[in-house]
Amino acid sequence: MNKHEHESAPExxxxxxxxxxxxAGGMGSVYLATxxxxxxxVAIKILPSALAREAGFVERFHREIEALKKMHNPYVIEFYDSGVENDIYYYVMEYVEGETxxxxxxxDKRLDWKIVVDISIQICSALKASHDAGIIHRDLKPSNLILKVDNTVKLADFGVAQLFATEKLTVTGGIIGTAxxxxxxQAEGKRVTRQSDLYSLGAVMYVMLTGRPPFSGKTMLAIIQKQKYGQYDRPSRYVDDLPVWxxxxxxxxxxxxxxxxxxxxxxxxxxxxxxxxxxEMSTSEDTYALSGTSADSATSTQAHSDFSDQGAGSGTLMQGLMRAQLEAESTGSRLGQLFDNTWFLLGLLALVIAGGYFWFQERELSREEMLQHAKQILQQPExxxxxxxxxxxxxxxxxxPSNEDESIIKEQLSRIQxxxxRSKAGMTAKRKSRSGLQTEPQRFIALAQNYLESGNLMQAEIVLSSLIELLPDEPEQKEMRDLAIQMRNDLRQDPNRTAQRYIMLTQSMSKADALLKEQKYAEAAAVWRAIIVLYGQDPxxxxxxxxxxxxxxxxxxxxxAETPTPEPEKASTENE
Structure with a gap:
């Protein structure tokens, strides 16, 4: 046990x-806090004072904080606040009820493959957000993945994360991670990339499917050697119903x-x-209809094998052709002569399979299927x-439309709009700025878009709200005004804004409390008035x-009464 584990947390x-x-982990302990x-x-992670005195730990702790600040994704733990008090470094994050x-x-030993796919798609979304922010996690493993009751995933612990634009945390040849x-x-101490995180995800998927990691050993060195040179058992050795894909x-x-x-x-x-x-395609009733086999007489494994190897029902079709050939030979008809031709048989078989394939591909989808296809696409990143x-x-x-799905369709269309x-605002700003033909409304739209991309959500809302008030409701300005209104509405409904709002308000209230303790009443009152002015209409x-x-x-x-109430316009100028 490390010496810092004996230290008790402050109240x-x-x-x-x-x-x-x-x-608990190598970079400190996590506590439930209020x-x-x-x-x-909330959850609060504490770097004990004993570790804070050891070289490199404070830097790594700050690196984790910087990584979390850049993350805005429903499958990544949200960062709220950070600080240092009595040589104890800490940061505050979202508390998630669940288990690792x-x-x-x-x-459960291992998970059903469909659950594995669902969890893995969520992890992909988290990794994409991380990589888009210029961060490689470098320590993706089951203990850093929190599962809620509904199998929603939260990726945590960026303690060894590496920013693309920064130097390594370790000396050349150093190794950080879980073997x-x-x-x-990574095991060789070489430069890690996005593909390094994807390898780790592959190992996590392997252990979810089989109940064991792809490589194991008695020592870390033995496992690393296997990662570099060893060969693992294919997952199907341990999972009977695993789809080949x-x-x-x-x-x-x-x-x-x-x-x-x-x-x-x-x-x-x-x-x-x-x-x-x-x-779903390989096990659907349509597949059985093509093959002429009933669902009662064929297992999903057989359907999967037939579909992937030679086309749905080709074995059954060949049997029918062979039977027809024998019957034709017994009658001596012209049909028998045709069936005696091998090329005719192969051509007929190809036509039947191709016809069945195109029928399956081009058949009209039901409303439920169309809506499901749309939802699947919209589950992917924008x-x-x-x-x-x-x-x-x-x-x-x-x-x-039907009464059952009209509201769902309109909701999805609103997301796409x-x-x-947002895409139009960003592209317009870049194109116009290069050409030098940017109008004033376009310039402010571009400014708001830049604030959004940099995470300064409050300043973006101030710019958009001011622009909406400034633009007249006239035809020549209607497009830009509507665009500003839509961007502001999207911003107010954005779940990422919750964390930003929480950070700003918590820090502001903390600042006012500190001023009050120092008996700086007018300055504390100014902070409270600013909160009321900026957030008074925000439920x-x-x-x-x-x-x-x-x-x-x-x-x-x-x-x-010594300090006047701050105006929103003044706050906007100062922030800019």
């Missing part, structure tokens, strides 16, 4: 009351050469979704494919606004 850090310990202003439960994937596997889930290049994905992820793995997490997520689609969901599936459905407007901030009003009411008039 309070900053604005947080420390509760029970809920986790915000004294809002009673919200490690604990889940200890209980069982470490890529060969999924096994091939896992095997490609575990390639020794990074270039042979998938290029990025987005491409991998699409391949994983295809596994579900292919499996991109041009979303327009396919709109044009091919959602708009045709809206032409003949939101993406289209999600009502608790903070109400607390600010209570504090103001408790101050004598002569103590709170």
């Amino acid at each position: 309070r850090l900053g604005e947080y009351l420390i509760g029970k310990k809920i986790g 915000n004294i202003h809002t009673d919200q439960q 994937l490690t604990n889940r596997l200890r209980r 069982e889930y470490m890529s060969p290049e 999924l096994e091939e994905i896992v095997c490609q992820l575990l390639e020794k050469d990074p270039q042979k793995r998938y290029p990025d997490a987005y491409v991998l997520s699409r391949r994983l979704q295809e596994v579900i689609n292919k499996y 991109g041009p494919d979303w327009y396919i969901a709109r044009d091919k599936y959602l708009l045709p459905l809206l032409e003949n 939101s993406y289209e407007l 999600a901030a009502s608790v903070f606004v109400e607390n600010a009003r209570k504090h103001l009411d408790q101050l004598p008039d002569n103590m709170s």
Whole structure:
């Protein structure tokens, strides 16, 4: 046991009351905590003072904080706050009720392959967000994945994450990570890439499917040697009903050469979704209809084998052709002569299979199937494919809406419109800025877009709100005004804004409390007034606004009136 494990946690850090310990790792311990202003439960990670005195640990702790600040994804733990108090470094993050994937596997041994695909697609989304932010996780493993009851995943612990644009945390040849889930290049101390994280995901998928990692050993060195040079057992050796497409994905992820793995997490997520689609296609009633085999007389494994190897029902079709040939020979008819021709048989077989294939591909989809296809596309990260969901599936459905799905279709179309407007704003800003023909409204739209991309959500909303008030509701400005309104609405509904709002308000309330303790009443009152001005109309901030009003009411008039109420326009100028 390390000496820092004997240290007890303080009762309070900053604005947080420390509760029970809920986790531990090489970079400190995690505790359940409560915000004294809002009673919200959070998780707080503490780097003990003993570790803070050891070289490199504070730098790595700050590196983890910087990594989390860049993450905005529903499958990544949200960062809230950080600080240092009495030589104890800490940061505050989202508290997730659930269990680690490690604990889940200890209980269930292994998971159904469909659950594995679902979990892996979520991890792909988390990794894409990480890689897009310029961060390689470098320590993806079951203990860093938290599962909620509904199998929603949260990726945590960026303690050894490496930013693309920075130098390594370790000296040349140093190794950081967990041996069982470490890529060969990482095991050799070489430069890690996005494909290194994908290798780790392949190892995580392997252990979820089989209940064991691809490589194991008595020592870390033995495992690393296997990662570099060893050969693992294919997952199908331990899983009888594993689709061949999924096994091939896992095997490609575990390639020794990074270039042979998938290029990025987005491409991998699409391949994983295809596994579900292919499996459903291979086991559907339509497949049995093509083969002439009833569902009662064929297992899903047989259907899968027939579909992947030689086309649905080709064995049954060949049997029928052979039977027809024998009957024709017995009658001596011209039909018998035709069936005696091998090329005719092969050509007929090809026509039947091709006809069945095109019938299956081109058959009209039901409303439920069209809506399901659209939802599957929209589950992927935002991109041009979303327009396919709109044009091919959602708009045709809206032409003949039903009471059951009309609201769902409109909701999905609204998401696509939101993406289209944001894309348009970003592209317009870049194109116009290069050509020098940017108008004033376009310039402010571009400014708001830059604030959004940099994570400065509050400043983006200030710019958009001011622009909406400034633009007249006239035809020549209507397009830009509508665009600004849509961007502001999207911003207010963005779940990522919750964390940003929480950080800003918590830090502001903490600042006001500190000023109050120093008896700087006017300055504290100015902070509370600023909170009321900026967030007074925001229902999600009502608790903070109400607390600010209570504090103001408790101050004598002569103590709170020395500093005028800040105006939103002034705050905007200062922030810029």
